[in-house]
Amino acid sequence: MAKYSRLHGSVGLISLANPPVNALSSVVRHAISEKVAKAFRDPEVTCVVICGENGVFCGGADIREFASTMRGPPLVPMIDAIEEGEKPVVAAIEGVAFGGGLELALGCHYRIAHYKARVGLPEVTLGLLPAAGGTQRLPRLTGVAPALQLITTGRHVAAPEALKLGIVDQVTEQNTVEVAVQFAKSVVGQALHNRRLSLRQLSCPPDGLFEETMAQIKQRARGAVAPIACVQAVKAAATLPFKAGMDKERDLMATLFNSGQAKALQYSFFAQRSVAKWNLPNGAHSGISKARAVHRAAVIGLGTMGRGIVVSLVRAGISVIAMETNEKQLHTGKKMVIAILEKDAQKHNAAPRADLVHFTERLSDLSNVDLVIEAVYEDMVLKKDIFKQLSMICKPDAFLCTNTSALNVDELAAVTGRPEMVVGMHFFAPAHVMKLLEVVYGQHSSPEAVATAMQLGKRLGKVSVAVGNCPGFVGNRMMKLYVEQAHFLLEEGATPEQVDEALEEFGFAMGIFKVSDLSGLDVGWRVRKEAGLTGAGVDWKEPPRRRQGRRYSPLADLLCEKGHLGQKTSRGWYLYEKPGGRDPKPDQGLHSFLVEYRSKYGLKARRIDKDEVLERCLFSLINEGFCILDDGIASGPEDVDVIYVHGYGWPRHRGGPMFYADMVGLSKVLERLEFYHQAHPDVPYLKPSPLLRKLVRNGSPPIREWREFLKRPHSHL
Numbered sequence: 043m044a045k046y047s048r049l050h051g052s053v054g055l056i057s058l059a060n061p062p063v064n065a066l067s068s069v070v071r072h073a074i075s076e077k078v079a080k081a082f083r084d085p086e087v088t089c090v091v092i093c094g095e096n097g098v099f100c101g102g103a104d105i106r107e108f109a110s111t112m113r114g115p116p117l118v119p120m121i122d123a124i125e126e127g128e129k130p131v132v133a134a135i136e137g138v139a140f141g142g143g144l145e146l147a148l149g150c151h152y153r154i155a156h157y158k159a160r161v162g163l164p165e166v167t168l169g170l171l172p173a174a175g176g177t178q179r180l181p182r183l184t185g186v187a188p189a190l191q192l193i194t195t196g197r198h199v200a201a202p203e204a205l206k207l208g209i210v211d212q213v214t215e216q217n218t219v220e221v222a223v224q225f226a227k228s229v230v231g232q233a234l235h236n237r238r239l240s241l242r243q244l245s246c247p248p249d250g251l252f253e254e255t256m257a258q259i260k261q262r263a264r265g266a267v268a269p270i271a272c273v274q275a276v277k278a279a280a281t282l283p284f285k286a287g288m289d290k291e292r293d294l295m296a297t298l299f300n301s302g303q304a305k306a307l308q309y310s311f312f313a314q315r316s317v318a319k320w321n322l323p324n325g326a327h328s329g330i331s332k333a334r335a336v337h338r339a340a341v342i343g344l345g346t347m348g349r350g351i352v353v354s355l356v357r358a359g360i361s362v363i364a365m366e367t368n369e370k371q372l373h374t375g376k377k378m379v380i381a382i383l384e385k386d387a388q389k390h391n392a393a394p395r396a397d398l399v400h401f402t403e404r405l406s407d408l409s410n411v412d413l414v415i416e417a418v419y420e421d422m423v424l425k426k427d428i429f430k431q432l433s434m435i436c437k438p439d440a441f442l443c444t445n446t447s448a449l450n451v452d453e454l455a456a457v458t459g460r461p462e463m464v465v466g467m468h469f470f471a472p473a474h475v476m477k478l479l480e481v482v483y484g485q486h487s488s489p490e491a492v493a494t495a496m497q498l499g500k501r502l503g504k505v506s507v508a509v510g511n512c513p514g515f516v517g518n519r520m521m522k523l524y525v526e527q528a529h530f531l532l533e534e535g536a537t538p539e540q541v542d543e544a545l546e547e548f549g550f551a552m553g554i555f556k557v558s559d560l561s562g563l564d565v566g567w568r569v570r571k572e573a574g575l576t577g578a579g580v581d582w583k584e585p586p587r588r589r590q591g592r593r594y595s596p597l598a599d600l601l602c603e604k605g606h607l608g609q610k611t612s613r614g615w616y617l618y619e620k621p622g623g624r625d626p627k628p629d630q631g632l633h634s635f636l637v638e639y640r641s642k643y644g645l646k647a648r649r650i651d652k653d654e655v656l657e658r659c660l661f662s663l664i665n666e667g668f669c670i671l672d673d674g675i676a677s678g679p680e681d682v683d684v685i686y687v688h689g690y691g692w693p694r695h696r697g698g699p700m701f702y703a704d705m706v707g708l709s710k711v712l713e714r715l716e717f718y719h720q721a722h723p724d725v726p727y728l729k730p731s732p733l734l735r736k737l738v739r740n741g742s743p744p745i746r747e748w749r750e751f752l753k754r755p756h757s758h759l
């Protein structure tokens with residue numbers, strides 16, 4: 043777990059050996075303590091180098107250990123012992139030195155980094171703080187302001203910047219361990235006093251730094267507590283002697299360590315990694331499915347989605363044919379794609395990559411690409427026509443993907459002569475910014491097609507989740523019910539401001555009505571028309587607030603009919619100062635409209651409290667999550683949670699909807715859903731899902747055990 047050898051007779055080399063990232067699990071800590079003591083004891087050894095095997099210094103403390111009682115030697119005395127040693131200790135940093143890994147390096151007297159290495163204290167992203175002296179040593183090394191920024195954001199710093207900040211002493215393009223060994227030999231005999239960071243004096247931080255940072259964090263963190271504790275710990279470094287600062291660091295860590303937020307964030311970390319190991323109901327899985335390389339891709343449609351997808355592909359170095367039949371749209375799309383790529387180039391001080399895109403109006407130009415992503419608007423007839431043509435034009439082994447957000451992938455696959463090559467690649471707007479990608483497998487999608495889309499997603503820097511084919515897939519299927527509940531709450535007496543305030547207090551970046559104004563009310567209107575819920579396809583024999591046999595709120599349709607489409611028309615659920623305005627203001631006109639609406643339909647407004655807003659909106663979403671798991675559309679709760687955190691603004695420190703259900707308690711969720719279903723029998727989806735009932739019947743097992751209660755995948759392979 044840590045190997046020891048002697049080099050050149052006098053250099054003690056300690057190599058951390060705990061693949062894949064040399065995390066500091068208890069055996070590793072034990073081994074480091076032992077080997078350091080051995081090197082310090084050995085009279086032949088004059089200096090020590092600490093490195094990591096397999097090109098990685100250290101990924102930090104072993105996060106998996108946090109869930110159980112911590113055993114083995116603690117990090118703090120181990121790092122103190124290194125710093126206090128009388129022989130120079132040099133950290134040779136390759137790959138990463140994160141968290142406890144960097145704290146270990148800060149206890150060494152010198153740090154040499156490979157030029158491609160990255161360092162950082164990302165504990166805050168796990169709901170923690172760097173509690174192995176990081177909050178006290180880093181400010182003494184870099185000054186308070188840079189340390190505060192790094193510790194409160196968890197930002198990763200590339201070696202050249204780390205050198206500028208003083209975090210490392212030297213950056214090398216050569217073999218880092220060899221350079222560190224030579225360096226260690228060269229400093230033997232030099233005084234170590236001023237290399238011990240715990241002994242350094244801190245210069246005064248700029249006035250108001252902590253107050254300003256705290257204010258920014260409170261605005262940005264949406265209720266997350268770890269960044270606040272990080273500020274308090276760094277403030278202790280700036281105001282107290284080292285030892286007292288360490289005590290403060292330890293006490294603050296104790297408040298975070300067992301918090302629900304830390305558990306949620308650590309769950310999120312592993313959930314994000316688990317979705318990469320996808321498996322399908324037919325038994326295919328990532329372990330046995332090989333992806334094909336994509337060298338040339340095509341995007342059809344240069345609306346908002348298409349443009350973002352083109353930019354993402356180009357950023358990943360893939361050559362793209364961008365096809366659009368509408369001349370005006372082609373022109374605008376081209377201008378916007380090039381503008382984004384030029385801005386990228388300016389930012390990175392590099393040449394724009396526009397040469398990778400070829401714009402065209404002709405579908406026939408797509409004959410030689412490896413993969414096509416269709417991103418035209420949501421019209422099944424149009425999409426089918428495109429897929430039929432693609433099936434004839436594209437080379438036989440080209441993958442045909444659709445960016446549909448809700449339509450049936452199997453229906454599209456059926457019009458092609460190669461249904462096994464068809465998958466959904468559902469990007470989220472703006473596609474060059476949003477991290478999430480739903481990879482939708484159809485009935486006939488081959489494992490190779492799914493693997494290729496997942497791999498491509500990874501290459502584009504997306505968090506990709508493989509999901510089954512059903513209306514709305516995972517994200518939008520759940521979202522629909524959440525939006526509907528929000529509209530029902532307005533009918534019953536709430537205002538958009540009240541609903542949004544409750545959701546934002548919960549931690550969403552934006553309340554649902556602000557989101558709707560931002561994306562445009564016409565988006566949902568089009569979907570509802572397509573589904574026959576409004577417009578020409580409606581069965582008008584039903585009462586006005588019932589459609590297709592259940593409760594329906596026409597509120598959003600009525601706003602659309604008035605032309606109130608959100609930000610772009612300056613009115614929607616809120617009022618904006620001008621079309622395209624961003625700053626929502628309560629709209630008295632909308633409030634009067636709600637009063638008239640209620641009176642027209644004989645609805646009596648009542649006071650609705652925040653708990654009801656949250657339960658109605660979130661528990662209906664969670665209930666649908668259980669249905670999705672039961673249907674096998676998502677393979678585990680982590681998939682649902684990753685989708686909500688990365689695509690729908692669910693606060694990361696609350697883990698995701700399924701994790702939240704586990705935290706709240708499954709019996710409570712069940713009981714509240716039963717209550718609301720009884721109160722609203724005309725809303726079928728409030729009826730608790732059979733899976734939720736099954737879990738409660740089985741004693742509400744923790745989320746990590748839920749997969750055992752899902753229908754087992756069966757192999758058709």
Ligand SMILES: CCCCCCC/C=C/C(=O)SCCNC(=O)CCNC(=O)[C@H](O)C(C)(C)COP(=O)(O)OP(=O)(O)OC[C@H]1O[C@@H](n2cnc3c(N)ncnc32)[C@H](O)[C@@H]1OP(=O)(O)O
Pocket residue numbers: 062063065101102103104105106112117138140141142143164165168170171172173174295299312315316
């Ligand atoms: C009272 C207690 C006091 C304790 C004081 C503690 C103070 C210190 C705290 C910490 O150090 S917290 C940890 C801080 N470190 C991090 O947050 C780093 C997390 N890891 C990463 O960012 C990345 O994994 C990586 C290191 C950059 C590598 O990325 P890469 O893309 O190459 O691989 P991944 O797929 O992400 O990871 C591979 C594999 O390794 C697992 N893993 C990664 N880091 C850790 C870790 N720190 N602990 C445990 N496991 C880790 C990861 O889950 C993957 O596992 P599998 O999915 O393959 O099983």
